[in-house]
Amino acid sequence: MDISRHLAAFSPFEALAAELLPHVMDDAGDGSHDISHLVRVWNNVRRLQAQEGGDLRLLLAAVLLHDCVRVEKNSPLRSQASTLSGRQAAGILQALGWSAEQAAEVAHAVEAHSFSAAIAPRSPEAKILQDADRLDAIGAIGVARCFYTAGRMGSSLYDAADPQAGGRALDDRRYALDHFPAKLFRLSEGFQTATGAAMARAREETMRRFVSEMLGEL
Template sequence: MSSLFHPFEGLAAQLLPHSSTSHNDGSHDQSHLQRVWKNVCAIQEKEGGDLRILLAATVLHDCVAVEKSSPLRSRASTLSAEQAQHILGAMGWSQQDCEAVGQAIQSHSFSANIPPASLEARILQDADRLDAIGALGIARCFYTAGRMGSSLYEPEDPKAENRPLDDKRYALDHFPAKLFKLAEGFQTKRGQEIARERHARMERFVEEMLGEL
């Protein structure tokens, strides 16, 4: 797996054992890290940023696993940031670099609602959110709904025209409740461009699903 993190295969091999991707969650497994890194590289190529910091932040951004349904969910990125700094400090990284990685990780999460304060933080946030939208976002949405025991949709009112949205019970509600809002908040120009394309894919999917219903 570390070979997919070019050109930092050696660093990735050191960090992957700490990534907490073995907790049986296919939406936050090692393939998720690889996709986020691919997004990071696509954005960094246009925007700049320190790739070494970004690699460490990518691999460790979910190093403390917190389920979507957990009351600690809003603190997941802060817990991962703290753990990442501890891991990197033990490896001999400077305090400045540890803090840069921690800062990027802390603000990547939608649930945390912490504004990114550095270029690397903006890139990681965009790269992670890109994996939550588009075709991959659709797949992850329904996968997560299945893990949480949610229904596909509310059969009497799937569009939620006469009821409040409830994305804890219905997967389809998660699109207007959260996923359709993500494209508005991207931090980088390149991230915004990719997000618009993926957002359009989600809109087409929901339109087609509702048409079939």
């Protein structure tokens, strides 16, 4: 992929993006974790940082490297993905001349961004990255990513006999619609910043309207 087409999206750190993007370009065909995902998370970061503070250079490095080790959603190693990415991110940055301290800051933000890892973010940058990445999992984009990922994993849209799981346990590995009550509707409760929490509430309402409309059509 020609990374030069995408550098302007990471303004004002195009030079840093040019250094890091070759380490993270997706070769697995995952459209939910591709360059567009990185751009959206960066846009979220910029909105959050404007209100919450934080070092934008460290944040961009964390954004670009937060999924640098690819682990599929249905892999038994999924909960380790952010830890593996954090370690790799630190190595990449130190090889580029970053100090051990700065590399460790980025690595912590990367490690703490994941829902499944359940690592508490300690720094402003880690809190912002976690919020920015979770914002991309909800709202209209979250709906699109949910069904896209379900298709990649071979899941059904919903359980035709019991779409709302009234008489069975939720199973979002088998049914895409189950992923909303199982996880996506819960994400807005755990945001780290006030700005992120407000954005999350609005995006949750978008998802709830979609699910209500879908159930109505069923």
